[in-house]
Amino acid sequence: MSTDKPSVAVWKFASCDGCQLTLLDCEDELLEVAGEVALAYFLEAGLTSVRGSYALSLVEGSITTADDARRIQEVRQASRTLVTIGACATAGGIQALRNFSEVDEFRSIVYAHPEFVETLGTSTPISAHVRVDLELRGCPISKAQLVETISAFLHGRRPNISGRSVCSECKERGNVCVTVAGGTPCLGPITHAGCEALCPAYHRGCYGCYGPADTTNAPSLVVRLREGGMADDDIVRVLRTFNAYADDFRDASEAVAAGKGAE
Amino acid sequence: MTHRSPASRTLEVKALARVEGEGAMFVEIRDGAVHDVQLRIYEPPRFFEAFLRGRSYTEPPDITARICGICPVAYQMSAVQAIEAACGITVDGALRDLRLLLYFGEWIESHALHVYMLHAPDFLGYESAIALAADHRPIVERGLALKKTGNDLVDVIGGRAVHPRQCARRWLLPGADQARAAAPVREPPAGA
Ligand code: SF4
Numbered sequence: 001m002s003t004d005k006p007s008v009a010v011w012k013f014a015s016c017d018g019c020q021l022t023l024l025d026c027e028d029e030l031l032e033v034a035g036e037v038a039l040a041y042f043l044e045a046g047l048t049s050v051r052g053s054y055a056l057s058l059v060e061g062s063i064t065t066a067d068d069a070r071r072i073q074e075v076r077q078a079s080r081t082l083v084t085i086g087a088c089a090t091a092g093g094i095q096a097l098r099n100f101s102e103v104d105e106f107r108s109i110v111y112a113h114p115e116f117v118e119t120l121g122t123s124t125p126i127s128a129h130v131r132v133d134l135e136l137r138g139c140p141i142s143k144a145q146l147v148e149t150i151s152a153f154l155h156g157r158r159p160n161i162s163g164r165s166v167c168s169e170c171k172e173r174g175n176v177c178v179t180v181a182g183g184t185p186c187l188g189p190i191t192h193a194g195c196e197a198l199c200p201a202y203h204r205g206c207y208g209c210y211g212p213a214d215t216t217n218a219p220s221l222v223v224r225l226r227e228g229g230m231a232d233d234d235i236v237r238v239l240r241t242f243n244a245y246a247d248d249f250r251d252a253s254e255a256v257a258a259g260k261g262a263e
Numbered sequence: 264m265t266h267r268s269p270a271s272r273t274l275e276v277k278a279l280a281r282v283e284g285e286g287a288m289f290v291e292i293r294d295g296a297v298h299d300v301q302l303r304i305y306e307p308p309r310f311f312e313a314f315l316r317g318r319s320y321t322e323p324p325d326i327t328a329r330i331c332g333i334c335p336v337a338y339q340m341s342a343v344q345a346i347e348a349a350c351g352i353t354v355d356g357a358l359r360d361l362r363l364l365l366y367f368g369e370w371i372e373s374h375a376l377h378v379y380m381l382h383a384p385d386f387l388g389y390e391s392a393i394a395l396a397a398d399h400r401p402i403v404e405r406g407l408a409l410k411k412t413g414n415d416l417v418d419v420i421g422g423r424a425v426h427p428r429q430c431a432r433r434w435l436l437p438g439a440d441q442a443r444a445a446a447p448v449r450e451p452p453a454g455a
């Protein structure tokens with residue numbers, strides 16, 4: 001492989017592989033992208049040979065073991081640009097639900113021999129460990145945002161990724177608001193755009209898989225959800241899924257769990 | 264990989280490639296017989312079984328999908344069927360057909376990935392599908408087209424290729440409302 005092309009690596013930590021699969025799912029763009037970069041390390045695709053440094057590292061998954069906390073330092077040192085891909089890497093993922101519980105109890109009910117299972121008490125985003133140059137949201141990430149990120153990287157410009165909410169994508173798509181028209185609870189007002197308002201387009205409320213938008217007013221949405229008839233423990237659960245440990249969602253769920261803001 | 268003599272050697276694969284999940288393998292052969300095999304799964308645990316407790320019956324399909332991004336439909340369907348079994352609901356007709364179609368989409372996508380992108384390069388002596396494409400581009404393009412067909416099917420029926428979203432309440436749990444009427448279960452939260 002020629003060495004003048006920028007080398008790209010894909011790394012996995014605690015995750016489901018869905019975000020890195022999104023790269024292989026770019027069937028129409030994959031061979032073209034592969035022509036522009038030297039895909040150097042991508043274990044799932046069988047690429048393990050090149051060692052050294054990487055112009056761009058795409059990092060999937062959260063940090064949940066002591067080994068991984070060390071490995072992410074090595075990845076950072078070897079990477080000129082480091083981009084996290086998805087809710088696990090950006091916010092800790094669904095596995096960050098342990099952060100609200102006791103991991104020893106989790107371990108003892110899931111595994112017959114918990115003594116063989118190494119884990120930290122928390123699942124934390126990559127940014128809690130090393131400097132991150134860009135974070136892509138979503139569980140999973142959007143193909144369009146991934147392709148935009150890679151092409152911006154190749155052209156040395158900033159990727160054009162908006163931090164607005166799912167609500168604005170609903171308007172663009174011409175969706176009727178599921179909350180206003182149908183009374184369906186929806187996290188769209190506080191959730192980061194990127195999915196093109198997928199769930200409301202199918203008459204489902206958003207469950208926040210893209211994590212918090214750049215500016216949110218979660219306490220106000222909580223008031224609206226309560227007015228719509230949701231019980232507090234339901235509100236806590238809906239805020240605690242794939243982005244449970246993202247600051248805005250975590251603060252909101254902790255406030256509701258503590259009974260704050262209730263009548 | 265380390266070789267000592269043909270009859271006695273050790274094989275060590277530190278990272279198994281081309282699989283979802285992470286593992287290492289160690290095989291020791293002594294005098295022509297396998298003496299020791301160790302498979303080490305160092306994929307970090309994520310504890311789905313633990314955090315599914317206390318969730319509403321509408322939530323598991325979306326949560327279990329995240330066990331694996333390559334076969335999310337398998338996990339969604341397992342959760343849906345477990346909940347339906349618990350509620351005594353059977354699903355047939357067009358709904359069952361749609362579920363099968365969704366599943367077929369996943370199979371096509373996942374098998375095309377497996378055959379063309381992960382295994383073919385091994386059998387043909389290439390490092391990866393991308394290296395294979397340099398010499399046999401039409402074949403890799405055919406694999407990508409097949410894979411895309413599977414993804415398109417999941418996309419059309421489920422809303423997106425990875426972690427399809429239209430599976431839980433809209434039409435995969437049609438009996439959920441009867442079940443709620445019959446048994447005192449918790450109300451579904453937002454997004455259900
Ligand atoms: S963010 Fe979601 S899709 Fe991406 S790796 Fe994590 S669980 Fe999988």
Ligand code: SF4
Binds near residue numbers: 166209210
């Ligand atoms: S509407 Fe919300 S839950 Fe649905 S895909 Fe978009 S961000 Fe995720």
